[in-house]
Amino acid sequence: MNDTNVSYSVLERLADELTDLTPETRKAATYVLENPNDVGVSTVREIAEAAKVKPNTMVRMARQIGFEGYEDFREPFRTAIRNGTASFPDRARWLQQIGSSGKLGSLYADMVNSALRNIEETFANISDQQLSAAAEAIWASRQTFTLGVGVNSSNAQNFTYLASTGMIQFHAIPRMGSTAVDDLAWADKQDVLIAITCKPYRSEVVEAVRIAREQGVIVIGISDSPASPIIRGADHGFIVAADTPQFFPSSVSTIALLEILLSFVIASASDEIVERVGKFHQRRHQLGLYHEDQS
Numbered sequence: 001m002n003d004t005n006v007s008y009s010v011l012e013r014l015a016d017e018l019t020d021l022t023p024e025t026r027k028a029a030t031y032v033l034e035n036p037n038d039v040g041v042s043t044v045r046e047i048a049e050a051a052k053v054k055p056n057t058m059v060r061m062a063r064q065i066g067f068e069g070y071e072d073f074r075e076p077f078r079t080a081i082r083n084g085t086a087s088f089p090d091r092a093r094w095l096q097q098i099g100s101s102g103k104l105g106s107l108y109a110d111m112v113n114s115a116l117r118n119i120e121e122t123f124a125n126i127s128d129q130q131l132s133a134a135a136e137a138i139w140a141s142r143q144t145f146t147l148g149v150g151v152n153s154s155n156a157q158n159f160t161y162l163a164s165t166g167m168i169q170f171h172a173i174p175r176m177g178s179t180a181v182d183d184l185a186w187a188d189k190q191d192v193l194i195a196i197t198c199k200p201y202r203s204e205v206v207e208a209v210r211i212a213r214e215q216g217v218i219v220i221g222i223s224d225s226p227a228s229p230i231i232r233g234a235d236h237g238f239i240v241a242a243d244t245p246q247f248f249p250s251s252v253s254t255i256a257l258l259e260i261l262l263s264f265v266i267a268s269a270s271d272e273i274v275e276r277v278g279k280f281h282q283r284r285h286q287l288g289l290y291h292e293d294q295s
Contacts, residue, residue, distance in 0.1 A: 010076050011036060013065050025061040028053045032061075040077030044070050110245045115252045118241035122253040126238060128264075134236040135264035137218050142190040143169045147180050147208055152196040155251055159194070159258040165280045166266065166273045173208075180208040189216035195234075198224040198242045198249040209233050222254060 014029050021029055031051035032039055038047055048055040062073035138144050144163075148156030153172075160172035173183040181204075184193065193212045197205040206229045212219055213233050221234030224242045231237040240257055242249035266273060284290055 010065075010073070017065050021061065021064060024053055024057045025064055027051060028057050028061045029065075036077065039074055040080060044074075107245060114244045114250065118243060118250055118253045119256060121241040122239070122257065126257070130236065130238070131261060131264045132268070134220050134238075135261060135268045137220070137236065138192050138194075138261075138265050139268045141169060141192040141218070143171060143187065144192040144194065145171050145173050145184060145187065146194045146196075147173050147205055148196040149174070149180075149202050149204060151248060151251060152198075152254065155196060155254050155258060156194070158255070159262060162259075163262055163265070166276045167269070174204075180204055181211050184208060184212055184215070184217065187212060187215055187217045189218070192218045192220060194220045194222065195230050196222045196254060197228070197230055198240070198254075199228075201229060206230060222257060224249065 011033060014033060018026060018029055018033075028048070028051050031047070031053075035050070038050060042050070044055045044058050048058050051058070059070045062068075062070045065073075067073040146156040146160050148154075157172045160170045163170040171183070174180045175183055187193070193209065195205050195209050195212075201223070209219055209221065209230045210233060218236075219230075219234045220236045220238070221228070221230040222238045222240060223231050224240055225231070226237075226239060228239075231239065238257055240253040242251075242253060244250040285292075
């Protein structure tokens, strides 16, 4: 059985009553047990065609195990997808189905709720002491490397850009034309690596953390599980909630964490940083990089 932890109790009920079903509904139930991911992302007609039964057979199957109809039967599987326990392709299919059915209002609500829930879950488990310790390590460093690839590349770049308005020791890696491990070649105990990756964990980030540890670099890991390989190897580990109805991990909590971490770095910094940030923006005004309202 392709067990994805989706609606396990429903699958268990289906398995328990399998021998009591009629031949046709048993055929439908067997397909569901073997392909539970398909239930949440397919219409009743699509799932019936795949199971080689008629659509009303799927309805009878659902009713025979205690549901009012097929939609009630399917809802736990859809919930599992919204909660992020299905594969990326299955979640993409689910999104397309919502779009074609005109139910984008439900998707909108689910996206907003997941973003708010992710923020709450993330910061409920992170203390100001943890942030202060990581911020102090960053401020005391000779160089701070921020590593993110894929969707986290822009998160690493944004953090480095903001930090560089007042500090000079920040570098987003991998640099163009380079690799993360090459960029860390001469890093040592005087330096900090901020590494970001969520499931499925990127191998180049995991490898960079391993090498950084061997070289004595202080590692700040940001990931979505205490079991993440970059959290297990970190001096300062931060767990972010990344669930979303979308087919990719959410960056909302990661971005918020990086912004807060940077604010702690600035709070830990010497007074000169205020002057440097002021000069940075003054020069931008002088060069006409900001729009000035002449009215």
